[in-house]
Amino acid sequence: MSNPFVQRLEGLACLGEADVRTLEDLCKNPRDVGSKRYIFRESSGASSFPVIISGWAARHQILRNGGRQITRLMLPGDAYYFDATPDSPLHEEVITLSSCRFVQIPHACMERAIKACAPISTAMRNYGCMENAILSSMVVNIGRRDALERMAYLICELHLRLEMIDGAVRDDEFAFPLTQDDMADVLGLTPVHINRKLQQLRQNDIISLRSKRMKILDLPKLRQIAGFNSAYLTQGHSEPHREMVAA
Amino acid sequence: MSNPFVQRLEGLACLGEADVRTLEDLCKNPRDVGSKRYIFRESSGASSFPVIISGWAARHQILRNGGRQITRLMLPGDAYYFDATPDSPLHEEVITLSSCRFVQIPHACMERAIKACAPISTAMRNYGCMENAILSSMVVNIGRRDALERMAYLICELHLRLEMIDGAVRDDEFAFPLTQDDMADVLGLTPVHINRKLQQLRQNDIISLRSKRMKILDLPKLRQIAGFNSAYLTQGHSEPHREMVAA
DNA sequence: CGGAACATTGACGATAATCAAAGCGAGTGG
DNA sequence: CCACTCGCTTTGATTATCGTCAATGTTCCG
Structure with missing residues (x-):
């Protein structure tokens, strides 16, 4: 079975064979973890980001009164790709909600891929837009239903x-x-x-x-x-x- | 006073002089409108997107029961830049909340600028990430406070x-x-x-x-x-x- | 001056939160 | 194999935050 992350990006931009190979290279060496494990912790200077290969994960924030809000459910193929040069500290963490297989992609590698392959750049930009759309619909859902x-x-x-x-x-x-x-x-x-x-x-x-x-x-x-x-x-x-x- | 959109992007990536000029070219011919005017309506095949130069606007969705949820307040320098090739219909509209000056940037022109100038591409990608962060915090705000x-x-x-x-x-x-x-x-x-x-x-x-x-x-x-x-x-x-x- | 949009107030109702206890089910260890 | 535990689900009773409805006030503008 092919890589769900690559498939996702193929749906977001027209990738060539070389682009696909580049992406597949980035997804080597997946890791397996159990449920309720953090795979990304708050740390501004994080040098890599997680991509879900199988299983479910979530981005969430914990509030000072102990409350918790999940901001994004991550399904296979989803990534927590954020601003590569974040000034603002990231409050979000990524936790697995089931057993998961995932890869950690170093930011530097993704930057390189984006520079080298225009279609990958487009795909990642569109990925951001898609996340945006889902987040908007979450706001509407929670705010008005x-x-x-x-x-x-x-x-x-x-x-x-x-x-x-x-x-x-x-x-x-x-x-x-x-x-x-x-x-x-x-x-x-x-x-x-x-x-x-x-x-x-x-x-x-x-x-x-x-x-x-x-x-x-x-x-x-x-x-x-x-x-x-x-x-x-x-x-x-x-x-x-x-x-x-x-x- | 310099263009707030260009300033915004300068904060998100390191732009060269040529990049700045390209962006300023895109922002020629601003328009003025009064409060509560739509400057972007639901229409999948929209060929341009609005950028706020002065005043406030908002992205919102209207629900079938008449309810309304604003998903994003747009301040000077903010853009409603979405997936350039949207399959899914956009449900969101952009309405002004005060008198506004704004420009409409044709998608094709922005695509060209992105292709030609890598820093602009990076800036737009980071802009998406920033919007993402704001939307996440909105979800937390509405969901758990x-x-x-x-x-x-x-x-x-x-x-x-x-x-x-x-x-x-x-x-x-x-x-x-x-x-x-x-x-x-x-x-x-x-x-x-x-x-x-x-x-x-x-x-x-x-x-x-x-x-x-x-x-x-x-x-x-x-x-x-x-x-x-x-x-x-x-x-x-x-x-x-x-x-x-x-x- | 008159009107429209916006802000304020009060009374009441409903949705969702809180608190607390009991039930269930899967995995563990004796 | 059974008892035991732990995490999760279910249930009931009560509370409170927020919504609804409706009327009155205010400000702004032509």
Whole structure:
């Protein structure tokens, strides 16, 4: 199976054979770690950045009151590529949410690759834009949707992102390593509340989630709750999830 | 006064004289518009992107229930530069929040500049990373801080961003064109709630805000409430704003 | 002067947080 | 193989932050 990071970049710019080889060179010597391991710690002068090959990870920040917010779920092919010359200290850390295989790419090597290959430069720029778009949608999700909508949206987003990875989704079913605590920290809610809303989705036969496997039973309804999908948005102002059974 | 966009990019990469000239060429023919005008509408095939020269603007999304979330406040020098070849439709629009001067840069021209000048390419890549960092901090802010903390954080962030622009801040005082409705849509709250929390900050002599001018009276306390500032974060787990007078 | 947009206030309601306890399930060690 | 533990999930009761609704005030502008 080919490298998901390379595949990702191929989707973001037109790469030549030489570019692909250059990237694959950067991804040699992957490492394996277990769940809940830090693979990037706050340290401004970090000289390399992690790229996820398999498994899930997350970027998060810890607040002074002990609160935690995950800012980005990292799926296979995702990288924590940041400003190569950061003045501002990075508050974010990267932690694995499942067993993971990942590579550490030295910044200097990536810089070299970017200088040498224009398509790689374009791909990385576009990667930043894509991350940006996902972050924007997270802001909207957390800022303006209620708990049920948020959760539905998250599931829709993950479903879509996973579909773009070889063999990650089959019959709308996929591995889902997040604990309810993790989901709470993604969505800005409490674990207890997550639990209750999950059950609401389950009882309405919209999803099933057991032993770290998620199956979407009713994708249209899930998307409707989430207000996902541009098609839905442009269909005019249809009503939110009124027809759902009350909890 | 020099162009704030060029200054911004100069802060993000080391530009040569030729690069600066190229960028200044891109910024010819600015346009002026009044407040609450769209300067970028949802339209996937947009051929140019806006750059703010003076005034404030915002990227936002409108939800199907009429809700609105601002995902990014755009200050002078900020651009809405997105993926040059977007497959996914853009849901975001850019609206001015005050009278604005801005330029529209054709994507093709920016592409050409990026191809021709490596430093510009680097600067734009870093610009994306910087936006990313701001968006991450917005996610944390909205996801895990209460209303008062959120507002304090927003003010701190804007103060810091404005300080980097020539003449925008003087004695911790600056133009602040946001209405309370705008602030609500930035912070994921309601206007009524914004109003009450603003008063809390005013009554504690932390800020003053009158006729679109913000003055920070007690920056340390404001930052303390917000949990801003890495210095503060690393000072150990000090207590949140307990000493504040209850509303 | 009149109107519109924006800000302020109060009363009430609802969503989500908090606290606390019990249940479940997978892996570990005796 | 069973008891035990640990992490995670589930449940109930209670609290509080924030939202909603509605009315009044204020400021700005033509």
